[in-house]
Amino acid sequence: MYNKINSNIIQELETITDAKNIITEKDKMEDYSHDETVLPHLKHYPELVVKPCTSKEISEILKIANKYNVPLLAKGGGTGLAGGSIPIFGGIVISLEKMNKFLELDEENLMATMEAGFTLRELKEKLKEKNMFFPPHPGEESATAGGIVCTNAGGARAVKYGTVRNFVRAIEAVLPDGHIVNLGGKLLKDSSGYNLLHLMIGSEGTLGIITKATFSVMPLPEASLTLIIPFDNVSKALKSVPEILCKGIVPLSVEFISSKLINMSKDYLKKTWPVKTGEVYLLIILEGEDMEEVEKSSLKISDICMKNEALDVFVAEEREKQEEILEIRSMVYEALKSITIEALDIVLPRNQIEPHLKRVEEIEIEADMWLPTFGHAADGNLHTHMSKVNLKGEIIPDWEEKYEKIRRIIHDDATGRGGKISGEHGIGIVKKEYMNIFTDSTLLKLMKEIKRSFDPNNILNPGKIFDL
Numbered sequence: 148m149y150n151k152i153n154s155n156i157i158q159e160l161e162t163i164t165d166a167k168n169i170i171t172e173k174d175k176m177e178d179y180s181h182d183e184t185v186l187p188h189l190k191h192y193p194e195l196v197v198k199p200c201t202s203k204e205i206s207e208i209l210k211i212a213n214k215y216n217v218p219l220l221a222k223g224g225g226t227g228l229a230g231g232s233i234p235i236f237g238g239i240v241i242s243l244e245k246m247n248k249f250l251e252l253d254e255e256n257l258m259a260t261m262e263a264g265f266t267l268r269e270l271k272e273k274l275k276e277k278n279m280f281f282p283p284h285p286g287e288e289s290a291t292a293g294g295i296v297c298t299n300a301g302g303a304r305a306v307k308y309g310t311v312r313n314f315v316r317a318i319e320a321v322l323p324d325g326h327i328v329n330l331g332g333k334l335l336k337d338s339s340g341y342n343l344l345h346l347m348i349g350s351e352g353t354l355g356i357i358t359k360a361t362f363s364v365m366p367l368p369e370a371s372l373t374l375i376i377p378f379d380n381v382s383k384a385l386k387s388v389p390e391i392l393c394k395g396i397v398p399l400s401v402e403f404i405s406s407k408l409i410n411m412s413k414d415y416l417k418k419t420w421p422v423k424t425g426e427v428y429l430l431i432i433l434e435g436e437d438m439e440e441v442e443k444s445s446l447k448i449s450d451i452c453m454k455n456e457a458l459d460v461f462v463a464e465e466r467e468k469q470e471e472i473l474e475i476r477s478m479v480y481e482a483l484k485s486i487t488i489e490a491l492d493i494v495l496p497r498n499q500i501e502p503h504l505k506r507v508e509e510i511e512i513e514a515d516m517w518l519p520t521f522g523h524a525a526d527g528n529l530h531t532h533m534s535k536v537n538l539k540g541e542i543i544p545d546w547e548e549k550y551e552k553i554r555r556i557i558h559d560d561a562t563g564r565g566g567k568i569s570g571e572h573g574i575g576i577v578k579k580e581y582m583n584i585f586t587d588s589t590l591l592k593l594m595k596e597i598k599r600s601f602d603p604n605n606i607l608n609p610g611k612i613f614d615l
């Protein structure tokens with residue numbers, strides 16, 4: 148197994164980076180012992196945290212880790228929901244918090260380059276100054292550039308433009324043996340051999356440490372509208388989604404969520420929600436060249452939804468109001484956190500959402516376990532929250548046992564419908580056991596061989612995605 152951190156390692160690290168960038172006291176390592184995954188038994192402290200300032204420093208740290216056979220992993224914003232940045236074997240956490248500079252906005256190529264620790268919130272502000280934006284929006288804006296690449300994050304706005312993968316043009320990464328490599332470029336096409344850039348995207352920090360990222364960005368659309376459309380049940384709401392897409396309308400976002408969850412989130416944030424009627428909402432964001440174009444799509448959507456018995460159509464025009472609506476939707480996770488065991492991240496073919504949801508509703512009643520489910524209606528990605536409470540809101544005494552059983556039944560149903568176990572959060576440790584069950588064994592073997600060829604000593608984020 149791995150060796151423990153010793154004084155020789157600390158001394159060598161101090162020759163690489165300033166001693167003030169190294170933490171060895173346990174009481175200062177709380178932030179590095181967990182991510183946003185709520186299961187308390189997943190928490191684990193590292194033996195040492197280091198906050199390097201350059202790629203060269205990271206390269207030297209990786210060489211030391213190989214020499215002494217100690218595990219290490221990279222941590223971004225710690226907002227992950229799969230336990231990917233929890234140091235389950237102790238060892239070293241490399242925090243990217245000091246590598247947080249914005250490096251370049253290339254307006255001609257429409258690309259932005261930043262260090263891996265630059266946050267999504269900072270990117271949004273930076274681009275807004277130039278009337279530009281980064282379309283993917285994983286809900287928690289303290290996520291970092293490196294983190295969103297490593298999980299191939301998605302979010303509510305993936306319908307029109309796809310996940311983070313579609314926007315990553317280049318990265319600088321340090322491989323487990325310490326080599327610094329540049330993958331991709333300011334290019335929109337690349338057929339030059341195996342695409343290792345795309346192998347790195349979504350690899351959850353198991354193949355290399357990302358130090359810089361270049362993303363495609365876009366001019367901020369001139370016009371946008373957010374529609375909140377209430378229905379009295381989820382089937383009517385979901386029926387409208389394929390009809391909207393078949394009309395050739397491609398919204399930036401199509402979400403479905405119950406009014407109960409929205410109320411919990413708006414109360415948590417102390418904000419107001421403009422719609423009072425309905426049990427379930429479709430939340431649709433439209434953007435385009437001008438208001439005429441967007442309003443035309445909005446009218447077509449309203450017609451389709453009213454035909455499917457929508458109760459009303461609320462339209463938000465003001466940008467601040469639209470941002471507030473998205474914020475309330477994005478923070479549902481936080482509002483549910485105190486009773487959540489795990490937020491599932493199942494992704495299904497779009498036409499399987501409704502039958503799967505029906506099955507989840509049946510399971511909810513059979514098991515008497517509240518399973519609030521919401522998600523990205525147009526891209527098939529659902530977040531069922533495994534909760535500790537029954538349908539009356541009381542804590543279930545044997546919730547841990549029930550949770551294991553019920554989550555398996557839900558995943559069996561989803562994979563039986565052509566679904567997969569993660570649409571955007573990644574596998575980390577939380578869903579690792581399901582990789583063996585739901586992944587073709589030949590493909591899993593190939594994945595393990597890839598990991599071994601990048602990291603023969605298995606020192607970089609070991610025990611994540613699968614066990615070697």
Ligand SMILES: Cc1cc2nc3c(=O)[nH]c(=O)nc-3n(C[C@H](O)[C@H](O)[C@H](O)COP(=O)(O)OP(=O)(O)OC[C@H]3O[C@@H](n4cnc5c(N)ncnc54)[C@H](O)[C@@H]3O)c2cc1C
Pocket residue numbers: 182183220221222223224225226227228230231232243263284285286287289290291292293294295296297298299300301302303351352353355356357358477478480481571572608611
């Ligand atoms: C309230 C809330 C809402 C969320 N909404 C969404 C959503 O809508 N869509 C979505 O996709 N996700 C969502 N997430 C999950 C989370 O924000 C994403 O997974 C995000 O990509 C994690 O980024 P991070 O910087 O926090 O990474 P971390 O949590 O620090 O790490 C995540 C993984 O990436 C690795 N990693 C991080 N940085 C690097 C690096 N520089 N080099 C190598 N490996 C690295 C870590 O080792 C770990 O395996 C949400 C989370 C919360 C708390």
